[in-house]
Amino acid sequence: MLLEIEDVSLLYGRIQALHGISLTVDEGEIVALIGANGAGKSTTMRAISGIRPIASGAIRFNGEDISNLRADLRVRRGLCQAPEGRGIFPGMTVLDNLDMGAYTRRDRAGIAQDLDRVLELFPRLAERRKQPGGTLSGGEQQMLAVGRALMSRPKLLLLDEPSMGLAPMLIQQIFTIITEINQQGTTILLVEQNAQQALARAHRAYVLETGRIVKSGTGAELLHDPSVKEAYLGVA
Amino acid sequence: MTTVLEKVRSGREAVGERWHHAPRWVRWVLLAAMIVFFYALPNREFYQYLGPIPTPGANFTQVLFTVSIYVLLAVGLNIVVGFAGLLDLGYFGFFAVGAYTVAVLTSPSSNIKTLWPWLLVVPLAIALTMVSGVMLGTPTLRLRGDYLALVTLGFAEMIRISATSSAFLKGQRGFNQIPHPPGKYADGKPFFGVLDARPYYWLVLTLIILVVIGVRNLTHSRVGRAWISIREDEDAAQLMGVPTFKFKLWAFASGAAIAGLAGALFAGKQNFVNSQNFELLNSIIILAAVIFGGSGNIVGAIVGGGLVAYMIERFRGIELFGVELYEYRFLFFGLVLVVMMIFRPQGLIPNRRRAAEFKDRRKEVIVGE
Numbered sequence: 001m002l003l004e005i006e007d008v009s010l011l012y013g014r015i016q017a018l019h020g021i022s023l024t025v026d027e028g029e030i031v032a033l034i035g036a037n038g039a040g041k042s043t044t045m046r047a048i049s050g051i052r053p054i055a056s057g058a059i060r061f062n063g064e065d066i067s068n069l070r071a072d073l074r075v076r077r078g079l080c081q082a083p084e085g086r087g088i089f090p091g092m093t094v095l096d097n098l099d100m101g102a103y104t105r106r107d108r109a110g111i112a113q114d115l116d117r118v119l120e121l122f123p124r125l126a127e128r129r130k131q132p133g134g135t136l137s138g139g140e141q142q143m144l145a146v147g148r149a150l151m152s153r154p155k156l157l158l159l160d161e162p163s164m165g166l167a168p169m170l171i172q173q174i175f176t177i178i179t180e181i182n183q184q185g186t187t188i189l190l191v192e193q194n195a196q197q198a199l200a201r202a203h204r205a206y207v208l209e210t211g212r213i214v215k216s217g218t219g220a221e222l223l224h225d226p227s228v229k230e231a232y233l234g235v236a
Numbered sequence: 237m238t239t240v241l242e243k244v245r246s247g248r249e250a251v252g253e254r255w256h257h258a259p260r261w262v263r264w265v266l267l268a269a270m271i272v273f274f275y276a277l278p279n280r281e282f283y284q285y286l287g288p289i290p291t292p293g294a295n296f297t298q299v300l301f302t303v304s305i306y307v308l309l310a311v312g313l314n315i316v317v318g319f320a321g322l323l324d325l326g327y328f329g330f331f332a333v334g335a336y337t338v339a340v341l342t343s344p345s346s347n348i349k350t351l352w353p354w355l356l357v358v359p360l361a362i363a364l365t366m367v368s369g370v371m372l373g374t375p376t377l378r379l380r381g382d383y384l385a386l387v388t389l390g391f392a393e394m395i396r397i398s399a400t401s402s403a404f405l406k407g408q409r410g411f412n413q414i415p416h417p418p419g420k421y422a423d424g425k426p427f428f429g430v431l432d433a434r435p436y437y438w439l440v441l442t443l444i445i446l447v448v449i450g451v452r453n454l455t456h457s458r459v460g461r462a463w464i465s466i467r468e469d470e471d472a473a474q475l476m477g478v479p480t481f482k483f484k485l486w487a488f489a490s491g492a493a494i495a496g497l498a499g500a501l502f503a504g505k506q507n508f509v510n511s512q513n514f515e516l517l518n519s520i521i522i523l524a525a526v527i528f529g530g531s532g533n534i535v536g537a538i539v540g541g542g543l544v545a546y547m548i549e550r551f552r553g554i555e556l557f558g559v560e561l562y563e564y565r566f567l568f569f570g571l572v573l574v575v576m577m578i579f580r581p582q583g584l585i586p587n588r589r590r591a592a593e594f595k596d597r598r599k600e601v602i603v604g605e
Binding site: 049050051070071072073075076080081083087088089090091092096099100101103104148149152 | 458462471472477
């Protein structure tokens with residue numbers, strides 16, 4: 001088991017955002033976390049990447065308890081998050097942004113190799129490599145965030161709403177790329193509002209409602225579950 | 237109006253372009269010429285030919301010394317504000333720590349009468365300011381945004397008030413006979429005397445060059461990249477594996493160390509330190525200088541610090557309709573700042589990344605219209 005979250009609760013001040021969440025991610029999987037706005041999806045991501053401290057429970061990565069580990073040290077263990085929305089460095093060029101992704105690494109040859117791979121995955125970024133990140137379109141910024149996270153060569157890639165605010169064409173494209181990354185050997189935990197796409201691509205999935213996991217199963221199972229259909233897929 | 241502005245803008249950009257595309261040796265020659273110019277500047281035989289540049293109402297070499305101290309401070313504050321993006325409103329407090337460390341340990345009017353030589357105390361002053369920077373930073377740098385600005389503001393005031401009211405720090409009476417830096421001419425006269433400000437200016441100028449080389453190397457390293465990433469997006473920096481707290485503390489402590497050095501130099505030159513030297517206004521002036529010059533750019537900080545300090549002194553001794561303009565210096569200073577912030581918010585010589593950000597925003601505004 002690569003990632004194991006056990007009974008994790010998290011507080012924002014006096015408001016409890018997560019109520020004892022448990023989930024697991026196995027090596028090689030794509031696991032999706034779906035749910036409505038405010039269900040606690042991004043909060044779960046922040047807890048895993050270490051940006052928000054948890055109140056109780058345990059997070060284990062590769063068998064090691066990382067519940068109280070600093071966020072930057074979790075990156076060194078092989079856990080990297082592409083933050084939601086515009087979480088890129090707007091004043092840095094595309095190349096500098098990607099370079100920041102490899103901040104924890106020192107193997108130059110490996111970094112150059114991964115840069116080639118990322119630019120191959122995202123040809124748009126290759127075209128705009130000298131442009132400041134802030135001048136890219138929303139979709140391109142999203143790709144930059146994913147590419148930058150890949151540059152750390154993570155064992156587990158956390159993707160927070162990679163399809164947010166994208167045109168339908170681009171959504172297709174980014175999910176194709178996610179599958180491709182996974183097939184190249186990176187395990188992925190994916191948070192999505194676009195349940196249709198996420199469930200179609202994921203091996204397994206969890207449904208989050210008001211800070212609790214209410215359902216779990218394989219992607220196909222949930223895709224055909226009547227209550228999931230009604231609540232998240234817009235089919236009555 | 238806009239066309240004139242556009243022309244000025246494109247003209248300045250052309251100069252920048254030319255500089256960046258000039259062959260390496262041309263840049264080196266120009267840089268060397270500039271350095272020679274600034275070393276020659278405090279000599280009367282040289283500056284008397286410079287027309288309106290020498291200050292009419294004050295000894296020009298003294299003014300140059302003051303200006304050079306401000307430049308050093310601006311270079312230091314630029315690390316904190318410009319690179320790491322931490323708003324420090326009490327930077328002059330570290331300057332005071334440096335100056336008082338020298339005063340207490342060297343002056344015969346100090347209570348502890350250690351009477352150490354100046355040179356021995358300088359590294360100590362730098363170390364102590366660094367420690368005070370770490371002490372102030374450790375609890376506050378974990379917080380974000382406005383807290384730090386408030387705490388640093390409070391810190392500088394605490395230093396000033398304890399200097400004013402504590403018996404140990406002598407208040408307004410101050411410390412006198414602080415020793416000068418060592419060094420003698422061939423004929424036995426001290427190199428660093430009371431009357432001639434030139435040697436002090438040369439010393440500060442040399443230290444500025446060394447500090448700038450050091451800071452430049454730092455910013456081009458992993459440390460600099462970490463600072464800039466923190467300034468741009470702290471969460472994202474952490475998600476990329478940057479130990480943000482550690483690097484913020486580093487920026488804060490290195491900035492403080494430079495202010496401590498400046499304070500020690502100031503005390504060694506002035507040979508007298510009292511509580512009136514450390515008004516809050518000074519912190520604000522240096523911050524304004526960094527923003528005026530172009531936050532995040534070393535050359536910008538140098539130009540900003542130099543111009544701001546010089547501008548203030550330049551008003552001395554000028555009378556207009558029977559009014560001494562020096563009395564109104566901060567009125568003009570404020571006016572210049574307001575005009576700057578309207579027409580050139582990124583500063584005179586902005587950092588290239590910042591310039592790109594501002595350019596981008598300008599486009600967005602135009603699209604919005």
